[in-house]
Every structure is written in structure tokens, then in C-alpha cells.
Amino acid sequence: MDSVIPLRTTTATAATVATTVRPRFSIQPLSNPRPNKPAFSLSVPSSIFMSHRARNLPQCSPVRAQQDGSAVASESTIPEGDALKIKEWEAERFKDEIATSEGIRIRRRPPSGPPLHYVGPFEFRLQNEGNTPRNILEEIVWNKDKEVAQMKEKRPLIVLNKLLSSAPPTRDFLGALKESYSRTELPALIAEVKKASPSRGVLREDFNPVEIAKAYERGGAACLSVLTDKKYFQGSFENLEAIRNAGVECPLLCKEFVIEAWQLYYARVKGADAVLLIAAILPDLDIKYMIKICKLLGLTALVEVHDEREMDRVLGIDGVELIGINNRDLGTFKVDISNTKKLLEGERGERIREKGIIVVGESGLFTPADIAYVQEAGVKAVLVGESLVKQPDPTKGISELFGKDISC
Numbered sequence: 001m002d003s004v005i006p007l008r009t010t011t012a013t014a015a016t017v018a019t020t021v022r023p024r025f026s027i028q029p030l031s032n033p034r035p036n037k038p039a040f041s042l043s044v045p046s047s048i049f050m051s052h053r054a055r056n057l058p059q060c061s062p063v064r065a066q067q068d069g070s071a072v073a074s075e076s077t078i079p080e081g082d083a084l085k086i087k088e089w090e091a092e093r094f095k096d097e098i099a100t101s102e103g104i105r106i107r108r109r110p111p112s113g114p115p116l117h118y119v120g121p122f123e124f125r126l127q128n129e130g131n132t133p134r135n136i137l138e139e140i141v142w143n144k145d146k147e148v149a150q151m152k153e154k155r156p157l158i159v160l161n162k163l164l165s166s167a168p169p170t171r172d173f174l175g176a177l178k179e180s181y182s183r184t185e186l187p188a189l190i191a192e193v194k195k196a197s198p199s200r201g202v203l204r205e206d207f208n209p210v211e212i213a214k215a216y217e218r219g220g221a222a223c224l225s226v227l228t229d230k231k232y233f234q235g236s237f238e239n240l241e242a243i244r245n246a247g248v249e250c251p252l253l254c255k256e257f258v259i260e261a262w263q264l265y266y267a268r269v270k271g272a273d274a275v276l277l278i279a280a281i282l283p284d285l286d287i288k289y290m291i292k293i294c295k296l297l298g299l300t301a302l303v304e305v306h307d308e309r310e311m312d313r314v315l316g317i318d319g320v321e322l323i324g325i326n327n328r329d330l331g332t333f334k335v336d337i338s339n340t341k342k343l344l345e346g347e348r349g350e351r352i353r354e355k356g357i358i359v360v361g362e363s364g365l366f367t368p369a370d371i372a373y374v375q376e377a378g379v380k381a382v383l384v385g386e387s388l389v390k391q392p393d394p395t396k397g398i399s400e401l402f403g404k405d406i407s408c
């Protein structure tokens with residue numbers, strides 16, 4: 001006969017369970033969950049139970065049954081270290097639940113499951129959904145999480161703060177966009193220094209970031225965007241620093257996957273004037289606090305959205321001055337420039353204008369017709385990478401993109 005063991009887990013989670021001695025069993029949602037009954041059940045063949053019993057596992061903490069049918073291990077018998085791990089795991093899951101409720105599908109790190117789940121003499125470990133990222137954006141975020149943890153160890157906040165006290169002031173990113181728009185009556189250009197991307201591969205073999213940045217500036221770019229992610233975009237903070245130190249005057253956007261406030265300090269130390277905050281990976285509260293920190297550091301925050309839900313979330317956050325509409329879905333790489341138009345239509349566009357927010361049309365812009373299209377939709381700036389960085393002469397590439405010379 002099979003045994004049924006209730007587990008504390010959310011309905012959204014399809015989970016697998018492995019005992020500490022490894023066999024895996026799948027958890028199925030009960031087809032018709034009833035009140036006071038667990039939403040999930042675990043079927044474990046009795047033969048497996050028997051074999052574990054036979055192995056004489058060490059005695060573990062007892063399970064306390066909950067009224068709702070779930071079960072928790074009694075804390076009084078859980079070793080202190082394990083109790084802390086369980087609490088940390090629960091806090092992490094709480095954050096995930098908030099993110100999910102805001103429509104964020106990107107998980108911050110691979111689900112590891114609770115440290116241990118005690119069932120009588122058995123120890124169970126949840127492995128929610130396996131440790132495979134669901135798409136490229138999630139993979140980048142998981143990688144970034146590890147990368148930032150290592151970088152932080154080498155350069156803790158206290159060290160960055162000291163460096164900041166002697167850092168030169170930032171340049172006005174937003175002011176430069178506005179100034180360019182009123183000078184040219186065309187969307188201000190944020191030209192991107194980008195060697196490669198996961199969707200397009202290497203865009204330019206002879207990649208000299210400083211030369212490209214100078215060529216963009218000569219061509220009339222209002223601001224520059226510098227990719228700093230190494231693994232997926234072959235960018236670096238050294239590129240950002242080198243461009244900043246080479247006498248380029250355009251304000252610089254640090255194009256990074258920001259998941260922690262520490263990265264804002266680091267970007268500032270490395271010469272950024274602005275940073276990207278991606279709504280698809282950041283819960284509202286993170287965006288809110290990061291915007292405050294940006295203000296303290298003199299950084300402009302470009303908050304990036306891709307769909308209506310993200311746009312509505314961001315419009316509900318105070319202090320947002322610059323919104324980027326990405327025409328590329330970072331999960332699937334699909335590019336569609338009508339996304340910019342779609343997100344600026346009707347009431348949303350109204351609200352944006354009322355709030356005086358500047359909108360940047362991002363990705364997939366190749367021709368003067370594309371620029372005219374997004375300008376018509378309501379953007380006052382554009383962010384362009386591929387179509388410029390691929391040009392043998394990026395200065396000329398800018399004139400071709402706008403259909404005229406936009407340099408001063």
C-alpha cells in the first residue's frame with residue numbers, strides 16, 4: 001500500500017522530493033483539494049519505505065501536524081543551525097511569493113527546497129522544479145547572483161563608500177537627453193557599446209570600446225550605454241572605466257543586470273552616470289529603494305519594462321523619471337518595435353505625459369523609418385546597439401540611422 005505524506009508547499013509549486021539517501025518521488029497536486037486537506041500529496045511506494053527502514057536511518061526530529069494538513073518539524077528538536085537554514089529558506093520563499101504576485105516570473109536563484117523535511121525517521125529534501133533556469137534571463141540572473149556575491153566579498157560596501165568620497169561628480173544623463181531632443185527635434189540617442197549578445201552572438205570582432213565610444217560621440221549621441229556583463233555580453237567594468245577616463249563627455253549608462261544595491265555603488269565607482277533597473281527581475285520595493293539610492297549617489301535610473309503589467313507597476317512607483325520600453329523580450333529574444341507603441345497608447349501614455357516621464361525606445365531600431373515610428377509613438381530617446389556597433393564607421397552609422405547628420 002502507498003503512503004500519503006502531507007507537505008507544506010504552495011499550489012504554484014510542482015515539486016520533486018528526494019530523501020537524503022536520494023531516490024526521487026514526484027508530488028502531485030490533489031485533483032480536488034478540499035478545505036483542511038493538503039494541496040499536495042506525496043506517494044511513496046511502501047517498498048521504498050521498507051528499504052529505508054531496513055537501512056536503519058538515524059533518529060530524526062518528529063513532525064508536528066498542522067490543522068491545514070501540512071506538517072512542520074518541531075523546532076525544539078531541530079538543531080539550531082538547521083532551524084536557521086529553514087528560516088532563511090522561508091524568508092527567501094516569502095520574497096519569491098511577493099515577486100510572483102507582482103507578475104515577476106524570473107526567480108532570483110535556483111530553488112533549493114527547504115534544508116530538510118523531517119518525517120518520522122526519514123529526512124526529506126524538497127527540490128522544487130529542478131535547478132534548470134526557465135529562460136535565458138533567469139539564467140543570467142542566477143549567474144549574476146553568484147558573481148555579485150564574489151565581487152562583494154572582494155570589494156565590500158565600506159570600501160566602495162570610501163572610494164566614492166573622492167569620485168568626481170556624475171554627469172546629468174537625463175539633462176543630456178532633454179537637451180539633445182530639443183536641439184535636434186529627434187529622439188535623443190543613447191548609443192550602445194556592445195560587443196556581443198546571447199541572441200546575436202559576436203556583433204563586432206575588432207571591438208575597441210573607447211574608439212567606438214568616441215565615434216558615437218562625434219556622431220551626435222547624447223549619451224552612451226556600456227554593457228558590463230562579461231559572461232553573456234562580453235562586456236566589462238574595465239570598458240566602462242576606460243571610456244570614462246578617455247575624455248568622452250557623454251554621460252554613461254552602466255548596462256548591467258542589477259539585482260542588489262551593492263551594484264549601484266560599484267557602477268558609480270567605475271564611472272557610471274546612470275544605471276539600468278529591469279522591472280522583469282526586480283520587485284516593486286527593490287525598484288523603489290534602488291531609485292532612492294541612485295538619487296543619493298547622483299545616478300539616473302533608467303527603469304526598463306517590456307509589457308503592460310511592468311509598465312503599470314513602474315508607473316505606480318514614485319520618483320521614476322526615465323522609463324525604457326524594451327522591444328526585445330529578454331526571455332525569448334523576440335523583437336517587435338510595435339511594443340513601444342502598444343505600451344504608450346491610451347491612458348498609459350496620458351499618465352506618462354502627466355508625470356513628465358521621458359520614455360526611451362529600446363532595441364531593434366535599424367532605419368530612419370524605425371526612429372520615426374517610435375518617435376510618433378511618443379518616445380523622446382532611443383537606445384541603439386546592434387545597428388550602430390556593426391557599422392565599420394559608427395559615426396556615419398548614426399547619420400544613416402537618423403537619415404541626417406545629428407552631430408552638433
Ligand SMILES: O=P(O)(O)OC[C@@H](O)[C@@H](O)c1c[nH]c2ccccc12
Pocket residue numbers: 192194255256304326362363364365383384385386387
Ligand atoms: O542591439 P539593439 O537591438 O539595438 O538593442 C540595444 C539595447 O536595447 C539592448 O542591448 C538591451 C536593452 N535592454 C537590455 C538589458 C540587458 C541587456 C541588453 C539590453
